[in-house]
Amino acid sequence: MKTEPQKTIEQKFDQCIKCTICTVYCPVIPMNFNFPGPREMGPDGEFLREKDEDAYEAALKLCMNCKRCDIACPSGIHIADLIQRARIGSSHRPPGLRSLVLGRTDNMGRLASRMAPLVNAMTKSFAFKLAMEKLVRIDRRRTYPTYALGTFEGWYHKEKAHQERFPHHVTFFHGSYVNFNNPQLGQDLIKILNAVGYGVHLLNEEHSCGMTLMMNNQMRKAISNGRKNLRAIRKAVNEEGHSVIATSSTVAYTLRDEYPYLFGLDNADVRDHIETATRFIYRLVDDGKVKLAFKRDYLMHVGYHTPCHMERLGWGMYSIALLRLIPGVDLVVLPSECCGMAGTYGYKRENYETSQKIGEKLFSDIREANVHSVATDCETCKWQIEMSIHAKVMHPISILAAALDVEATRQLNCVTV
DSSP: OOOOOHHHHHHHGGGGOOOOOHHHSSSSSSTTTTTTOOHHTTTHHHHHHOOOOTTTTHHHHOOOOHHHHHHTTOOOOOOOHHHHHHHHOOOOOOOOHHHHHHHHHHHHHHHHHHTHHHHHHHHSSHHHHHHHHHHOOOOOOOOOOOOOOOOOOHHHHHHHHHHHHEEEEEEOHHHHHHIIIIHHHHHHHHHHHHHHTEEEESSSSSOOOOOOTTTTHHHHHHHHHHHHHHHHHIIIIIIIOOOEEOHHHHHIIIIIIIHHHTTTTOOOGGGEEEHEEEEEEEHHHHHHHOOBBBBBBEEEEEEEEOOOOHHHHHHHHEEEEEEEETEEEEEEEOOOOOOOOTTTGGGGGGGGGHHHHHHHHHHOOOOOOOOOEEEEEEEHHHHHHHHHHHEEEHHHHHHHHBBOOOHHHHHHTTTTO
């Protein structure tokens, strides 16, 4: 049974006015002539697929799912969702080894975090990269993410009792990146929220949001994860009265918008209670509910990159506004460009060249800005930028945590725990 949002997609695809503005904004077309484009793959493709469900099957995989065509469409058609739904429907074969490696981020993280120093050293070696290219078709030029020794969940378990002491609470959907790659980001978020009187809960049961699974031919597992996540989110929202926040823009977007449109999961009762961490914190400040105090000696020249999924949410302004609250931050808002990574897209050997060509305009903008570091809300944007131009990339939350005068902020908000 299809949800109402999916019916909306079906009803609207024939409203395409053939203006081709989606083609203009697509980052893939100029870099890969094998990709027909969002209009041909989306609204036009739907007419073809009514006769042949496998129309454009090979080219469907070239779409990055960046959502820029959705943003540009004057008719409000969910073009990227049409393409992804067609791609999901055309995936008749079981996932291969590469799809399992790239899609099961939680499984890979659990294994890697237990022996992180060894794994990190191994994944930097040319021999390992060459072997992965031969066996799994992950491009040898791609830099692999590093893993932390120990998980965020392990650290949080020691903090859990302390979090109950605060007068207000919020639930954090941390995701595999915070859990296995960057526990410090989760700790930074808790540091900020505790300083303004908010304790942080984790979901009673959290699974991968499903984006990497969906993009790697594992839709059944993605939907199963989504159902479990929604049960836990409903408990947090409906029973505990919490907002559910995420540091990853892609995680927030998936939970809010991919679940109803592509996973077929109705989240209407909790959707408006799911948001990014930067939006949640900024709204608290803007509404006058909390106050922030900053270190006088904190100085940084930062360029902010808006991730594609954050652009689709329309929430980049909250991260920008939050960074502008910090007196010592000289902020440059970089032009809106796709970094080219698109989750696991850029890892695949056949997409590597396209990925790097797409990102070159952003890389050039960062070089010209001559900033100390780049801020972004997406972990895969971070990995792409760091690999391609060796810039220091931080999450806005980590910048805020570094600049925050914790004790002064507690006093401003009368927090005594």
